[in-house]
Amino acid sequence: MLLIRADGRCWDRLAQQKIVPDTSALINQVISSMIERGEIKDSEIIVPLAALDELQAMASKGRIEGVLGLQEIKRIRELGSGCGVEVRFGGERPSLEDIKLARGGRIDALIRDVAKSEGASLYTSDYVQYLVAEAENLPARYFQITEPRKEIPFERYITEDTMSLHLKVGAPPMAKVGKPGEIRLVRLREEPFTRDEADSMINSLMWTVKHSDDAVIEIARAGATVIQLGQYRISITRPPFSDDVEITVVRPVVKLSIYDYKLSERLLRRLSTRAEGILIAGPPGSGKTTFASSLAEYYWSLGKIVKTFESPRDLQVGPEITQLAPLEGDFEKSAEILLLIRPDFTIFDEMRKPKDFQVYIDMRLAGVGMVGVIHASDPIDAIQRFISKTELGMLPYIVDTVIFIREGRVDKVYELRQTVRIPWGMTERDLARPIVEVVDLETSQLVYEIYTFGDQITVVQVSGQSKAQRELEKRARVAERLLRRLAESAQVSLEDGRLVVRCERDDYVRLTEKYAGRIRRLEQKLGVKIEVEPRFPSLGSEVDATINDADGRLEILLNGVREGQRVSVYVGERHVLTATVGKGRKIRVSKKSEAGAAILKHLLAGEKPRVFRLS
Structure with a gap:
């Protein structure tokens, strides 16, 4: 490791009477490395209490950087005892207000105050901290940490066909090898993975993250850290989140183009010209992300602007496609920026949270082509995830194509479309209603019907018909x-x-x-x-109706009718709605629907809609 000054020159020996390291210098193990090489002797290391508390807070939240910094202080004491280096703590502990303002640089300011009051030099690996110290005329040393790329510690377990690596303390190392559809679990050795091995591997990983251009910490929470390192997605869990330390490494085995899937001309034509609300569904490990990567590059080859939403970012795409993470931890904020960029397609990898689905819906309704990746055991499961999050009539405009991946291949492709007719299994003519049809793209066979029955949305499988x-x-x-x-x-x-x-x-x-x-x-x-x-049958007698405003909907309460009876609603001479009376003799109409808007307009004009029984 070389320690490089701000002016680019290397330091052979830095012998300072008093040294104040900040949090970044402790995490990057600057001081212990210099003591080991004999560059610091007969010096006093003053650790600011603000830095100590910051490291403790990180460690308490399960962040590995905090553990590394605390270990560094311990190591400085051990190494310094034999070369005249003393360690003590100085300064004041940060107040509650200081902690709240930590992101604005308050903790860094407290550390600089320690260096000023002690007449010491500030050692830092934070370039902004160094610039501020220079501006304040405070002696400061900036250490840019450079190191040749080390061997990634777990790569000795990786072979060409390794899909994932599972290292848990107390259990033998295991790996999934093969390819989607042909996966087997392999024990890599009989001896269990030890705590020392885990600690050493985690420290090496964090060092690599700090000094590698292709590594980033995607998630850092109490008991869990997710790192994207090149092609590897590394998940580290520890107590109390898991019963013991476990390191899981996942990587793509192969990168495919859309043509490697041998898709039908019909599907390729749909992807190229009609599909704009696509779901890629399948069970874990089925190859959904690999297919999504190939689809992203396919759209790019068609001259489309393509972006991705990922957390963590592990789609294998070319540099032309920008991979976006949650902005300030929120995909809604990412979407606000993306709508200004105006991409043709956005690939939303691994949609899980309710807010993820709402972002997909909002962007789709804004005219952006969307491709969502969802864990599902069946294609209809992926569609049902959207039913409770939008109006049924909007569903085919939000999701028009579902591609189900199983064992690394395209297993089923469904298209969604809307019509008005009588559902299968019903015979009375007045039961005709809007229906979302789920149709097999390749055979044009109707597989499911989705429609409103009373107050409930019903999903009915009809593919078993004769x-x-x-x-x-x-x-x-x-x-x-x-x-x-x-x-x-x-x-x-x-x-x-x-x-x-x-x-x-x-x-x-x-x-x-x-x-x-x-x-x-x-x-x-x-x-x-x-x-x-x-279209409209003859009308029966008029029904007394009361209309109330209820949380974005119009609620029509009817007298003299029974649940399940059909009625028609008119404004003036215009028919706006035919519906089935639900529980409590009520009909609920969204204000955003065409019928709801028409009824509301006439109510505001002082004209009450009229409701008739259907004879």
Whole structure:
């Protein structure tokens, strides 16, 4: 190790009568290294109580830097006893106000005050501290720590096919080797990993972090530290968080391009042109992050501006793609900056917290293409994570594609789309409602339906339907596509083995009079009966209704109706809503919805909406 002065010259010998090291010099073990080389003799080392308390606070919170600094003070005493170096403490302990202002430099100021009062030189590895000391005309030495890259302490256990390394005190070292889909757990030796080995490895890692350009501490909390060191993600846990010290090292085994996955032309075309709200889901270790990395670089190759949200940052992407961490610990703040940058796509790796999902939703609704990575055992599980966080009608605009990864390959791909029809298993016509369809991209088969039933959002699996049912559903989609060319409002539902076309009254007249012949020919072509009817059925008696404002929603309380009955709501002559009466004879309508906005507008104008039973 070389100790370099601010002017770039090396120091052969620094013999000072009084030396005050600050917190950075203690953590970087500057003084003990100089004593070992004989560069400090017959000197007095004055450790500021402010630095001691700061190190103690770090160590108490489980931060390794605090432990290193305290060990350094102990080592200075041990080494100094044989070469005339005395150690004592000086200055005052920081007050509560000093601690609150520590980030603004108050603790550093207390340390400089000790050096001034003792007539000592300040030793620091903090360049800002050195500049302030120079400005105050305080003798100061700045030590820029440089050292050749050491061998990373755990690399002796790593082989070409090692995916993760698991080192726990008291247990034999273990490793997962292979590749996604072919992983096995291997014992690396019979002897257990010792506490001395753990301490030595942690100290070496922290030293590497301090002096390596490709290392950063991503998370530092009581009992846990996460380090990103090049391609390695290192998690260190210790009591009280874990029962003993454990070091876990994870690394990508292979870097793939999007073409290595042998995706279908249909999926590639969707990724290139239509998909803008993508979820990459799968169980832990399935290869989600590897696929996300390849997708990020694929979008870059298409001329898109791509950024990432990661904590820790372990996506394997090129330097053209900026990898962003939580700004001040908060992805919401990162999103505020990112919206000013205006990327085409953002890769959000490992979404876990509720706020992560809200950031994804907000950015997607702001027009940014989003790719979220989620732990899930099934594709529908990933979709359900969003259901409680947004309105159902917005779901297909937030998430349009779900890619499920299993054992390193793309296992399933679902697309989400919205329609209005009768759900599977229901037969009454007045049960038609908006439905989010989850469809297999490759086979176009309907797999799940998501819709509101009463006050609840229901997810129903329909992929088990018979082949005849699936064929009828396919014909219904063909009929809807053709009929919408004749009448834009036409919506087709499959009811009792027939296709029912519901449309606005103007379109109803057009289809039944002008295009009746075409509909008959379409019946013959598809081999299924087609019936056309107006979208809204005839109205029954009017219902007495009371409307209340309830936390962002309009709550309509109805008299003389029962739960489960269908009603229509009109403002003036305009129909705005058909709904099922829920618990307590209530209907709840979001103010942000089109129907809610229309009702609220007329309420403010003094016009009360009218509610009718459906006959």
